[in-house]
Amino acid sequence: MRRFSMMVAVMIGTxxxxxxxxxxxxxxxxRIDASVMNGTNAVARLTADNFSITDNGELQKVExxxxxxxxxxxMLLLDTSESLGGEPIAALSNAARSLVNGLRxxxxxxxxxxxxxxxxLVPPARDRGPILSALSDLxxxxxxxxxxxxxxxxxxxxxxxxxxxxxxxxxxxxxDTSSWLDGGAAQQAARRSRTLIHVxxxxxxxxxxxxxxxxLARAGGGRVWSAGSAGELRKLFTEVLNELRSRYLISYSYxxxxxxxxxxxxxxxxxxxxxxxxxxxxxxxx
Amino acid sequence: xxxxxxxxxxTTASIAALLCIAATRxxxxxxxxxxxxxxxxxxxxxVSAVKTLAGWTTDRVEFCVQAVILRADARELETAAVMHLxxxxxxxxxxxDSGAAYxxxxxxxxxxxxxxxxxxxxxxxxxxxxxxxxxxxxxxxIASAYLAxxxxxxxxxxxxxxxxxxxxxxxVTTLAGITDEVEALGFDADMWERVSQRTAALxxxxxxxxxxxxxxxxxxxxxxxxxxxxxRLGRAQSLQNNLTAARATLFQGRDAAREPxxxxxxxxxxxxxxxxxxxxxxxxxxxxxxxxxxxxxxxxVAASAYAELLSGNRALAQQTARQxxxxxxxxxxxxxxxxxxxxxxxxxxxxxxxx
Numbered sequence: 001m002r003r004f005s006m007m008v009a010v011m012i013g014t015x016x017x018x019x020x021x022x023x024x025x026x027x028x029x030x031r032i033d034a035s036v037m038n039g040t041n042a043v044a045r046l047t048a049d050n051f052s053i054t055d056n057g058e059l060q061k062v063e064x065x066x067x068x069x070x071x072x073x074x075m076l077l078l079d080t081s082e083s084l085g086g087e088p089i090a091a092l093s094n095a096a097r098s099l100v101n102g103l104r105x106x107x108x109x110x111x112x113x114x115x116x117x118x119x120x121l122v123p124p125a126r127d128r129g130p131i132l133s134a135l136s137d138l139x140x141x142x143x144x145x146x147x148x149x150x151x152x153x154x155x156x157x158x159x160x161x162x163x164x165x166x167x168x169x170x171x172x173x174x175x176d177t178s179s180w181l182d183g184g185a186a187q188q189a190a191r192r193s194r195t196l197i198h199v200x201x202x203x204x205x206x207x208x209x210x211x212x213x214x215x216l217a218r219a220g221g222g223r224v225w226s227a228g229s230a231g232e233l234r235k236l237f238t239e240v241l242n243e244l245r246s247r248y249l250i251s252y253s254y255x256x257x258x259x260x261x262x263x264x265x266x267x268x269x270x271x272x273x274x275x276x277x278x279x280x281x282x283x284x285x286x
Numbered sequence: 287x288x289x290x291x292x293x294x295x296x297t298t299a300s301i302a303a304l305l306c307i308a309a310t311r312x313x314x315x316x317x318x319x320x321x322x323x324x325x326x327x328x329x330x331x332x333v334s335a336v337k338t339l340a341g342w343t344t345d346r347v348e349f350c351v352q353a354v355i356l357r358a359d360a361r362e363l364e365t366a367a368v369m370h371l372x373x374x375x376x377x378x379x380x381x382x383d384s385g386a387a388y389x390x391x392x393x394x395x396x397x398x399x400x401x402x403x404x405x406x407x408x409x410x411x412x413x414x415x416x417x418x419x420x421x422x423x424x425x426x427x428i429a430s431a432y433l434a435x436x437x438x439x440x441x442x443x444x445x446x447x448x449x450x451x452x453x454x455x456x457x458v459t460t461l462a463g464i465t466d467e468v469e470a471l472g473f474d475a476d477m478w479e480r481v482s483q484r485t486a487a488l489x490x491x492x493x494x495x496x497x498x499x500x501x502x503x504x505x506x507x508x509x510x511x512x513x514x515x516x517x518r519l520g521r522a523q524s525l526q527n528n529l530t531a532a533r534a535t536l537f538q539g540r541d542a543a544r545e546p547x548x549x550x551x552x553x554x555x556x557x558x559x560x561x562x563x564x565x566x567x568x569x570x571x572x573x574x575x576x577x578x579x580x581x582x583x584x585x586x587v588a589a590s591a592y593a594e595l596l597s598g599n600r601a602l603a604q605q606t607a608r609q610x611x612x613x614x615x616x617x618x619x620x621x622x623x624x625x626x627x628x629x630x631x632x633x634x635x636x637x638x639x640x641x
Contacts (some may be wrong), residue, residue, distance in 0.1 A: 031403070112611065114435070116379065116435065116584075116619070116623065117584060117623070118584065118588075118610075118611055119611055119613040119618055120608075120612050122450040123612070141380075141381060142379065142435070143435070143436040145584070147588075148430075148584060148585075150587035150608045151588055151591060151592050151607075152587070152588060152591060152597070152611055153611070155591055155595070155600075155603050155607035155608065156604070156607065156608060156611070157604075175472075175474065175477040176474060177436055177472050178436045178478065178582075180554075180585035180586075180589050180624075181587050181588050181589065181592055182474070182476075183477070184476075185345075185476060185592050188592075188596070189592065189595060192595060192600075210476075210477050210478065210479060211476050211477065211478065211479060211484075212474075212476050212477050215476070236638070276619045285598040285600065286598060
């Protein structure tokens with residue numbers, strides 16, 4: 001199945017800063033975050049000529065393609081509900097710390113947790129100390145407010161500057177039990193955000209990813225990563241980071257003023273083989 | 287034989303010694319406990335009682351509770367029941383089931399206010415009614431505290447207790463309906479993969495919402511002026527997409543609501559209905575109203591931020607979300623998150639033991 005995902009940054013009427021910014025009056029720059037995989041391997045060395053993009057059905061001219069050079073603004077949104085008590089919460093803490101240690105100096109990270117309550121433990125920072133310290137002190141208690149958490153977390157920009165790529169990794173082992181908002185609201189917030197969303201699920205060996213996780217990841221341009229046991233989390237978090245490093249940022253300029261509302265975007269490969277994962281579109285406020 | 291006698295002698299001596307130690311340790315415990323009761327009756331809050339009994343093992347508290355039950359002083363029993371209710375509520379969301387032991391003490395102390403069957407006949411109907419009402423109230427507050435931390439199972443146990451004392455109370459019937467509604471929301475079809483699982487989730491959700499609606503209607507038959515039942519009925523109708531009926535019921539409920547928690551719930555439920563009707567701007571106003579009443583409610587913050595986002599005001603939505611998630615919370619969130627905790631009933635109990 002072909003999946004699309006995309007991280008889009010839009011700025012209308014003012015200078016737009018992106019990976020390789022080009023600003024012209026009356027032009028809106030759109031930046032797309034896409035992963036190209038051939039099986040389990042990332043496809044490398046693609047150029048602007050390898051991508052074909054349509055925005056609301058109109059073919060766009062790809063102006064720049066960059067890979068692995070833009071710093072990440074990472075939001076770790078972690079489930080700390082009581083079902084994670086014992087080994088899973090310890091494994092989650094280790095996996096998240098390992099991921100943070102794998103970030104580059106110019107990357108930033110923030111940490112939020114959710115059970116009944118959603119809390120911002122560490123605001124976006126390059127300093128790893130407070131993040132590692134917070135991750136060492138996770139406690140599993142309470143129900144699961146994942147819908148509310150996703151909406152609230154997506155309203156926190158994890159980036160420190162507009163050049164950064166906003167990314168959110170959501171970790172959960174369960175289903176929502178205590179949110180006010182429903183799953184549709186979480187997906188709607190994902191569609192209206194420019195943050196790339198990966199979902200890491202801790203599932204039993206026989207359980208597959210939930211529809212909720214799949215729809216959320218699809219709306220956020222990322223993937224669902226399923227762990228059969230807590231012991232797999234560290235490996236999985238490393239794979240997520242590797243995937244983030246191998247994604248392409250594709251920029252194109254939208255001629256004229258961007259119409260408000262939903263923009264349906266399709267990304268295709270030309271002269272290369274691979275499966276593209278990108279956001280299905282982006283939303284412009286009316 | 288000599289060995290056996292010697293062993294028995296040593297054992298008896300040990301037990302005697304232990305009893306002496308227990309007596310010297312427990313006696314001050316009872317004094318401390320009674321002082322805590324007196325302080326609570328004099329108006330000290332739950333924090334003071336929590337501090338006094340902090341670090342006590344369940345056995346130590348159990349001893350004091352037993353002593354109060356044996357003394358059978360109705361006033362002391364009621365005060366102790368409400369104090370334990372306060373402590374259980376104060377800690378119920380901090381650790382899993384942390385309030386359970388205190389709620390159990392509260393329920394047992396309240397039950398001990400009932401005279402022995404032999405002398406019940408000699409009591410006035412008014413006195414028996416008062417005792418039954420007290421027991422129903424205590425167990426209703428316990429149920430609402432469990433619901434506030436999403437513990438449906440223990441909430442149902444407490445509701446059964448409350449129903450035992452007040453089978454035809456609108457408040458208790460409403461609580462039973464709320465429990466069905468809370469449980470129904472746990473069955474979200476989108477969370478399931480297989481069609482069979484999704485169908486089962488939808489069926490269960492629908493069944494529980496119908497049950498909840500019936501309970502709210504029954505509560506309104508028992509007491510047409512019971513505002514909470516009307517508000518919850520409107521919510522149950524809205525959750526079943528019966529929007530026309532929900533709108534009428536919720537507006538009636540809102541107009542009759544006087545208590546802050548009822549006004550909060552009216553605003554939340556109307557906000558949700560307006561989102562369903564795609565009137566996001568009006569929903570935003572309702573959610574702001576809810577936040578004004580309970581600023582610490584996560585439900586109100588999430589609903590408000592989402593409505594702001596939908597109406598295109600992303601900057602305001604960000605501000606709402608950031609202020610809440612970054613704030614240091616020094617209070618019991620479970621009292622405010624959902625509006626499920628019955629703060630009015632708790633207040634009535636406080637006033638009763640502090641008269």
